[in-house]
Amino acid sequence: MSFQVPDDCRYLESHEWVRVDDGTARVGITDFAQDELGDVVFVELPDEGEELTAGEEFGVVESIKAVSDVYAPVSGTVAAINERLFDEPELLNEAPFADGWMLEVELADEGELDDLLSPDEYRDQIA
Amino acid sequence: MTLRSPPLARVHEEGGARFTDFGGWEMPVEFDSIREEHAAVRESVGKFDVSHMGQVTVDGPDAERLLQRLTTNDVTALAPGEAQYAAVTDEEGVMLDDTVVYRLPADSDDEFLFVPNAGHDEEMTDRWTTHRDEWGLDATVTNRTTEYAMVAVQGPDAPTLLADETDVDLDELDRFDVGSGPVAGVESLVARTGYTGERGFEILCPWGEAESVWAALDCQPCGLGARDTLRLEMGFLLSGQDFHPEDEPRTPHEAGIGWTVKLDTEFVGRDALERVDREGVDAKLVGLELVDRGVPRHGYEVRTRDGDTLGHVTSGTMSPTLGEPIALAYLPPAYADPGQSVRVVVRGEPKKARTRATPFLDR
Numbered sequence: 001m002s003f004q005v006p007d008d009c010r011y012l013e014s015h016e017w018v019r020v021d022d023g024t025a026r027v028g029i030t031d032f033a034q035d036e037l038g039d040v041v042f043v044e045l046p047d048e049g050e051e052l053t054a055g056e057e058f059g060v061v062e063s064i065k066a067v068s069d070v071y072a073p074v075s076g077t078v079a080a081i082n083e084r085l086f087d088e089p090e091l092l093n094e095a096p097f098a099d100g101w102m103l104e105v106e107l108a109d110e111g112e113l114d115d116l117l118s119p120d121e122y123r124d125q126i127a
Numbered sequence: 128m129t130l131r132s133p134p135l136a137r138v139h140e141e142g143g144a145r146f147t148d149f150g151g152w153e154m155p156v157e158f159d160s161i162r163e164e165h166a167a168v169r170e171s172v173g174k175f176d177v178s179h180m181g182q183v184t185v186d187g188p189d190a191e192r193l194l195q196r197l198t199t200n201d202v203t204a205l206a207p208g209e210a211q212y213a214a215v216t217d218e219e220g221v222m223l224d225d226t227v228v229y230r231l232p233a234d235s236d237d238e239f240l241f242v243p244n245a246g247h248d249e250e251m252t253d254r255w256t257t258h259r260d261e262w263g264l265d266a267t268v269t270n271r272t273t274e275y276a277m278v279a280v281q282g283p284d285a286p287t288l289l290a291d292e293t294d295v296d297l298d299e300l301d302r303f304d305v306g307s308g309p310v311a312g313v314e315s316l317v318a319r320t321g322y323t324g325e326r327g328f329e330i331l332c333p334w335g336e337a338e339s340v341w342a343a344l345d346c347q348p349c350g351l352g353a354r355d356t357l358r359l360e361m362g363f364l365l366s367g368q369d370f371h372p373e374d375e376p377r378t379p380h381e382a383g384i385g386w387t388v389k390l391d392t393e394f395v396g397r398d399a400l401e402r403v404d405r406e407g408v409d410a411k412l413v414g415l416e417l418v419d420r421g422v423p424r425h426g427y428e429v430r431t432r433d434g435d436t437l438g439h440v441t442s443g444t445m446s447p448t449l450g451e452p453i454a455l456a457y458l459p460p461a462y463a464d465p466g467q468s469v470r471v472v473v474r475g476e477p478k479k480a481r482t483r484a485t486p487f488l489d490r
Contacts, residue, residue, distance in 0.1 A: 044421075
């Protein structure tokens with residue numbers, strides 16, 4: 001089975017992604033992660049304005065069979081959350097890199113992006 | 128420890144299943160998606176490999192007496208071709224297992240068969256032989272777990288699907304009846320039993336011929352994940368989780384299956400259960416629904432609104448059919464009535480919940 005690993009994202013070993021586009025950093029979980037979890041039924045997200053620290057947990061994704069913490073790939077302030085996930089948690093399964101995004105973060109330090117896995121490094125990890 | 132493999136392991140692997148260790152067996156937990164598999168069973172039909180369930184036969188002049196003394200229900204009530212649900216209890220009335228006892232059709236080689244839970248077959252066989260010897264009964268107890276495969280086909284379309292593949296007259300089988308005949312050409316026992324709440328059948332066939340039966344039943348393969356959400360919607364017990372002799376010692380009365388206890392029969396644990404029947408219980412397995420957002424899970428604490436501990440969740444999930452978070456929890460009997468407000472502690476946070484009647488789903 002091959003999983004989507006978009007080239008325009010950076011990755012955490014714990015299977016989160018971040019994509020910086022026009023100054024906005026979006027964060028979510030990877031295709032591999034959603035597949036491992038199975039049917040997602042519940043998502044817990046921080047409030048807008050909360051401060052995230054890279055590597056620390058910011059939310060929870062629950063599937064029918066498992067509960068999983070999600071970790072922040074970058075530090076910064078939560079600028080927006082994807083409220084659709086509260087009613088449609090299945091978006092995380094259906095489109096983890098698109099409609100299933102979880103947060104937008106105002107980056108505290110763009111340099112942190114360099115510490116994350118490149119798409120190729122992440123591909124190697126899940127191979 | 129080496130995991131035991133069901134006879135269909137190779138087929139499941141080819142079918143893209145994910146596996147899990149369940150009761151010492153490596154079993155498929157999911158084929159496509161638990162949600163899809165669950166929906167197939169509720170709306171049309173799905174099949175399960177349940178070969179991890181134990182199969183123990185009991186024969187001989189005292190077979191009935193032996194079963195009567197080791198299970199809580201009344202085995203003498205069974206005619207050939209009938210089955211019943213029962214608990215197996217110790218001297219204290221604590222549930223060691225739950226099981227279905229079949230008095231097999233007259234044309235079968237064996238007289239009785241009972242089905243212990245996954246990983247309990249050896250322990251139950253030992254228990255039966257030890258007590259047989261102790262009581263001097265004339266009965267043969269045989270662990271046939273790796274001789275029989277078991278395939279469940281469940282859902283509103285199960286009778287139509289199975290009817291095309293068997294000579295057994297399914298219309299003649301009432302709930303908890305068992306017949307015998309070929310399924311896909313394989314001599315089998317066909318029981319109108321199951322653990323999903325749907326109409327359905329459990330097929331016992333020789334271990335080596337399971338692939339023919341499985342292949343002939345052309346429908347959605349389902350794993351233990353869907354089996355768990357389906358049984359929980361019905362409020363059915365999961366051995367090892369909703370009761371366990373050490374971790375969760377419970378009497379049938381606490382676990383909500385006091386109706387399987389026939390006090391006018393003699394069985395191990397009877398006196399203890401008569402006392403329970405007379406004096407009542409300290410806790411009962413109660414249905415819960417979460418009002419706040421969240422998913423109740425095994426082990427989560429249940430409290431009053433004021434923060435006093437009441438009990439804990441034994442099984443919980445997001446119900447795929449209802450789209451609501453549901454759970455079973457042992458609570459004081461005063462909370463057995465539906466509609467009472469409690470709190471379930473989800474990751475340290477008390478979430479609003481209500482007691483609710485089981486089954487959660489009307490079937």
